[in-house]
Amino acid sequence: MTKKNAIFKVLVCVVLLASLLLPAGFAANPVQAAAAKPAIVAKMIIGTGSTEGAFDYYSKENKYTLSVSNADKKATYTFTSSNTKVLTVKASGAKAVLTGLKAGTATITCNQKLNGKTTKIGTCAVTVKAATLVQDYVPVLTIGTSTASEPIEIISRNNDATYTYVSNSKNFTMKETQSKFDGMYFIKHSYTATAAGTYTVTVKETYNKVTRTVATLKYIVKKATVVPARNFDLGSSELAFDLIENCRSDVSYLFDYDEKMMEGYVSEGTTYLKGLAEGTTEVKIYEDTKKPDPKKLIGTCKITIKKVILTAIDCDLSDTETTVGGEPIELYVYKVPVNAPGTVTVTSSNPGVATVSQPDIYGMCIITPVSAGTTTITMTSGSVTNSQTITVTEEDEDY
Numbered sequence: 001m002t003k004k005n006a007i008f009k010v011l012v013c014v015v016l017l018a019s020l021l022l023p024a025g026f027a028a029n030p031v032q033a034a035a036a037k038p039a040i041v042a043k044m045i046i047g048t049g050s051t052e053g054a055f056d057y058y059s060k061e062n063k064y065t066l067s068v069s070n071a072d073k074k075a076t077y078t079f080t081s082s083n084t085k086v087l088t089v090k091a092s093g094a095k096a097v098l099t100g101l102k103a104g105t106a107t108i109t110c111n112q113k114l115n116g117k118t119t120k121i122g123t124c125a126v127t128v129k130a131a132t133l134v135q136d137y138v139p140v141l142t143i144g145t146s147t148a149s150e151p152i153e154i155i156s157r158n159n160d161a162t163y164t165y166v167s168n169s170k171n172f173t174m175k176e177t178q179s180k181f182d183g184m185y186f187i188k189h190s191y192t193a194t195a196a197g198t199y200t201v202t203v204k205e206t207y208n209k210v211t212r213t214v215a216t217l218k219y220i221v222k223k224a225t226v227v228p229a230r231n232f233d234l235g236s237s238e239l240a241f242d243l244i245e246n247c248r249s250d251v252s253y254l255f256d257y258d259e260k261m262m263e264g265y266v267s268e269g270t271t272y273l274k275g276l277a278e279g280t281t282e283v284k285i286y287e288d289t290k291k292p293d294p295k296k297l298i299g300t301c302k303i304t305i306k307k308v309i310l311t312a313i314d315c316d317l318s319d320t321e322t323t324v325g326g327e328p329i330e331l332y333v334y335k336v337p338v339n340a341p342g343t344v345t346v347t348s349s350n351p352g353v354a355t356v357s358q359p360d361i362y363g364m365c366i367i368t369p370v371s372a373g374t375t376t377i378t379m380t381s382g383s384v385t386n387s388q389t390i391t392v393t394e395e396d397e398d399y
Contacts, residue, residue, distance in 0.1 A: 036070040038077075040110050044126045047156030048100040048207060056151040057186045058159045066108060066124055067095035075114040077121070082107040086128055100128035100158075101208060129156045133203055133215035140220045141191055144250040148189040154203075154214065159185075161207035163214075172199040172221065193221040222246045226285050226299025232262075232275035234307045236339050240264065240271040243283060243301045254286040254296075261305065275305035310340035313379045313386040320388065322354075322369045323395040329367040331388070333359045333379055342381040350375035353392050 046052070046064045053062060068077055071094035079089040079096035086104035089096040096108065105128070110121040132155045139150070154163070165174040171194045178185050193199075199221065203214040224246045232238055240255050241247050255264055255273065261281040263274050273283065281303050289296040318330040333344050346365050348356045353373040357366045367377060369392040379386045 038068050038070045038072060038075070038112055038121050040066060040068055040108075040122045040124050042122070042124060044098075044124055045129060046098055046100050046126060047129055047131060047158060048102060049158035049160035050097065050099040051159040053157065053159055053185075055153045055155065055157050055187075057184055058157075059184050060159075061183065064098040064100070065095050066098060066110075066126075068110060068112075068121060072112070072114055075112045078111045078113070080109050080111075082109070087126055098126065099160075102128065102210075103130040104128055130212075131156050131158050131161075131205055131214055133217075135215070135217050138218045138220055140222055140246070141193060142246045142248045143193050143196060143221060143223055144248040145190060145192045146249055148191070151187070152189055152203075152217075158205060158207055161205045164204045164206070165189075165217075166202045166204060168200045168202075169197070171195040171197065172201075172219065174201050191219070196221050196223045224248050224287065224298055226301050229302040229304070232273070232303055232305045233339055234275050234278055234305055235341065236308070237272040237274045240273045243273075244285060244298075248287070251288040252290075254289055254292065256284040256286065256292050257281065257303075262303070275303070278305055278307050280304050308337060308340045310335055310337075310342055310381055310384050312336040313344060313381060313384055315379060315386060315388065317388060321391045321393070322367075323393050324369055324371055325395055326369055328369070329354075329390065331356070331365040331367055331377065333363045333365060335381065340381075344379055344381045346377065346379050348375050348377055348390075354390050 044066065050063055051058055051060055052064055053059065066079065066089070071077065077091060077094050079091050081087045081089050083104065083106035086101055087106035087108070088099045088101065089108055096110075106126050108124045108126055110123070112119050112121050133152065134155075163176055165176065167173055173192045175190055177188050177190065179188070180186075199219050201217045201219065203217060204211055205214050224244055227243055227245060230238075230243060241253070244253065247253075255271070257264065257273070258281045261275070261277050261279060262283070263276055265272055265274070283301045283303055284292065285298055285301070286292060286296040287298045314334040314336055316332040320329075322329055331346070333346065335342075335344060344359055346356050346358055348354055348367075350373060351370070353369070353371055353375040355368050355370060356377055359365050367390055372392055372394045374389060374391050377388045377390055
């Protein structure tokens with residue numbers, strides 16, 4: 001073997017060894033690396049119309065689209081639908097904008113034209129679903145006009161269609177409105193009821209001049225009534241509208257009461273009633289009037305006003321032991337019930353061991369260690385007490 005041949009064989013071995021040591025998937029020659037081929041997804045599900053959105057909002061910019069992955073910038077792409085009665089497509093560069101015309105299936109074929117040569121990229125089986133609506137429960141509404149507290153969930157809603165709501169009675173109507181904000185369209189539903197009863201509403205969708213029934217909804221409308229009785233704590237405030245069931249939002253209410261027993265006031269737009277004296281009284285509630293009118297009376301509520309009695313004093317401690325010069329202990333004091341009258345006073349049986357502050361507006365007290373020993377912290381309000389033992393030790397000099 002010549003020296004030249006020997007060197008050549010060594011070089012071959014080095015090259016082979018290097019190729020074995022290269023990471024998996026790494027191509028030694030970039031020119032030979034296989035480029036990812038353009039492709040489209042094999043399956044899609046869309047709704048009718050051209051815009052994808054939720055059941056209560058959407059954007060007209062959020063179109064149903066099919067895009068070519070790994071698209072070649074030098075190529076042009078075409079898309080065709082196998083069933084243009086179900087689905088139409090419109091090319092926009094390397095993607096297609098889809099429009100569902102009705103429920104059904106269609107296959108989209110994508111072709112690529114590059115350097116005068118046309119090749120098939122792939123096919124996508126598209127299922128178009130019509131909008132559906134399922135009512136999980138029967139809502140209870142009040143007489144008058146109100147907005148739905150829960151949105152009507154139209155699944156696969158067609159945002160290019162018009163939805164109408166046909167009631168079985170002139171005493172109940174329903175309509176849909178849309179508002180635009182920051183490029184988004186928000187869908188709301190409102191109801192107007194003039195009488196109590198049970199009503200059905202047929203939801204219809206009109207798209208491409210074709211109208212179909214989506215679903216039939218049911219609603220229960222009830223009159224506003226007054227709860228027969230309620231207990232008030234003396235000196236405590238209660239929400240006045242808690243006395244009304246199925247309260248209307250489109251009328252005003254008048255609360256008539258004995259001013260020796262109760263008072264009413266408005267705070268931040270909310271009406272409250274407050275018990276002033278122990279005993280039994282009545283609140284008469286009128287609808288849509290500024291003075292008592294028997295024709296406007298919707299009911300009377302019997303109010304029993306009782307004095308609140310303190311039953312216990314509860315507390316939380318951050319610790320029961322501390323050291324001289326150590327961290328203070330936090331004590332939180334609570335009245336049971338919390339609205340019971342009276343002030344809680346907190347004392348230390350041995351202020352030379354630890355002192356305690358009076359509760360702040362949150363019920364927090366600070367126990368400050370003074371010297372080694374034990375002390376009893378007592379919380380008192382009238383005849384009700386609670387006690388906790390606190391131990392203070394000398395600080396360990398080893399620490």
